[in-house]
Amino acid sequence: MQKDQLFTRRRMLLAGAAVLGAAGTAGLVVAGGEEEAVRTAAPAPVPGPQARQAPLRSSAFRLRPLTGGAPARPAPRRLKVRTEPIFRIPEHGRQMMLTFDDGPNPDYTPHILDTLAKHDVRAMFFLCGECVEVNQHLVARMAEEGHVVGNHTWTHPLLTTLDRSEIKSEMERTSHIIEKTYGELPQWFRAPYGAWNRAAFQLGAEMGMEPMAWTIDTTDWDTPGTDVIIDRVESGAAPGVVILSHDAGGDRSQTVEAIQEWLPYLLDSGYHLTVPNRRL
Ligand SMILES: [Zn+2]
Numbered sequence: 001m002q003k004d005q006l007f008t009r010r011r012m013l014l015a016g017a018a019v020l021g022a023a024g025t026a027g028l029v030v031a032g033g034e035e036e037a038v039r040t041a042a043p044a045p046v047p048g049p050q051a052r053q054a055p056l057r058s059s060a061f062r063l064r065p066l067t068g069g070a071p072a073r074p075a076p077r078r079l080k081v082r083t084e085p086i087f088r089i090p091e092h093g094r095q096m097m098l099t100f101d102d103g104p105n106p107d108y109t110p111h112i113l114d115t116l117a118k119h120d121v122r123a124m125f126f127l128c129g130e131c132v133e134v135n136q137h138l139v140a141r142m143a144e145e146g147h148v149v150g151n152h153t154w155t156h157p158l159l160t161t162l163d164r165s166e167i168k169s170e171m172e173r174t175s176h177i178i179e180k181t182y183g184e185l186p187q188w189f190r191a192p193y194g195a196w197n198r199a200a201f202q203l204g205a206e207m208g209m210e211p212m213a214w215t216i217d218t219t220d221w222d223t224p225g226t227d228v229i230i231d232r233v234e235s236g237a238a239p240g241v242v243i244l245s246h247d248a249g250g251d252r253s254q255t256v257e258a259i260q261e262w263l264p265y266l267l268d269s270g271y272h273l274t275v276p277n278r279r280l
Contacts, residue, residue, distance in 0.1 A: 076175075076185055076208025082201050085191070085211035091239040094271045098123040098243050099214060101152055101190065104131055104138035105248035111256040112247050113141060119263055122146050122275045124212070126190040129154035129174035131248055132181055139181040148275040150188035151175050151209055156249070159191050164199045171203055188212045188276065214244035220255040221246050229258035234265055 089097050098116075100123060103109045109125075116123055125142055127149050132139055142149055153159070153170040162170070171189065179185045189209035191200050196211065204211055216236035218229045233243055245255050266273065 076206075079205040079208060079210060081205045082211055085194075085196055085213035086242075087213045088215050088240040088242055089274070089276075094239050094269075095274050096237065096239070096241045096243065096266065096271050097275065098245070098273055099126060099150075099190075099212070100124070100245050100247040101126045101249075102128055102131070102156065102246050103248035104135040104142075105252070106135055106138070108252040108256050109135070109138050109247045110141075112259060113138075113145060113147075115256075115259050115263060116147070117145060119267060121263065121267075121273045122148070123273070124148045124150055124188065124275055125247070126150040126152035126188070126212075127174070127178060127186075128152050128156050128248070129170075129177050132174070132177045136181045139178070143182045146275075148188070149178055149182050149186055150190055150212060151178060151186040151204075151207075152190050153192055156192045158193055158195050159200050160195050160197050164203075167197075167199050168203050171200075171207060171209075175207055175209070213242070215241040217244045218255070218258070220252065220258070221249065223251060223254055226254045226257045226261075229254055230262045230265075233258070233262040237266055237269065237271060 089095060098121070100109075100112060103125060104127060112123075122145075125147055127139065139149065151171055151174045154173045155170065157166075157170060159167050159170075175185050185208060187209055188211075189200070189204040189207075190212050191197075194213055196213075201211060216232065218232050220229050229245075236243070245259070246252055247255065263273075
């Protein structure tokens with residue numbers, strides 16, 4: 001594909017994301033005292049590497065000051081240290097969020113991206129640095145197609161068994177390779193196995209990442225059968241729900257198959273599948 005075609009495709013996706021934002025994602029990031037600030041922020045899509053080379057003229061960018069050259073790399077904003085992760089998104093209408101962990105993986109991630117693209121849906125991918133390193137093109141594709149990526153550590157360890165410097169290394173290396181491949185630092189962190197500890201919350205806040213958990217676990221990691229995965233999503237669907245699936249870490253063919261059925265079901269049921277806004 002030519003580069004200008006990529007731009008056009010990306011612009012279309014961003015326009016879609018802006019519309020979605022206008023429908024109510026502006027308040028997505030809830031966090032105690034920060035909620036108000038986020039609510040008043042204009043919705044903005046998530047720019048990937050391309051956005052660094054040429055400012056897009058999407059209306060969503062109007063409130064961002066555009067300077068002549070490439071924007072300076074923003075330092076991660078220090079965040080409030082939480083004591084528990086975010087489990088749901090605000091209930092603005094029938095909004096839900098899809099998340100995929102442990103990838104990217106060359107056997108499964110492309111199929112999931114294809115299905116998301118087919119339905120014009122954006123999702124969050126919590127990436128492991130060691131998988132990013134060998135599948136950089138898939139992270140570039142995520143950026144290209146408007147998905148949001150988060151930090152899921154480098155090697156997927158149980159953080160509660162590590163000391164602080166080991167946790168820091170796991171998180172920092174991953175943020176750096178995401179910045180290199182996706183085009184910006186991740187603003188979201190998810191602890192492997194959902195096993196959080198104080199160091200993870202503190203370090204995440206220092207690195208500008210909010211801790212994102214989930215509401216519904218599809219249990220696809222246990223390969224329970226495609227029908228079970230579909231049922232867990234469809235019966236768990238509700239406003240504000242964050243769905244957890246996996247695009248790596250084992251045989252994920254059931255995940256790939258299941259999403260082809262549950263995604264159109266959610267859309268037909270009137271759900272809007274959203275991703276967090278970039279902070280301004
Ligand atoms: Zn994981």
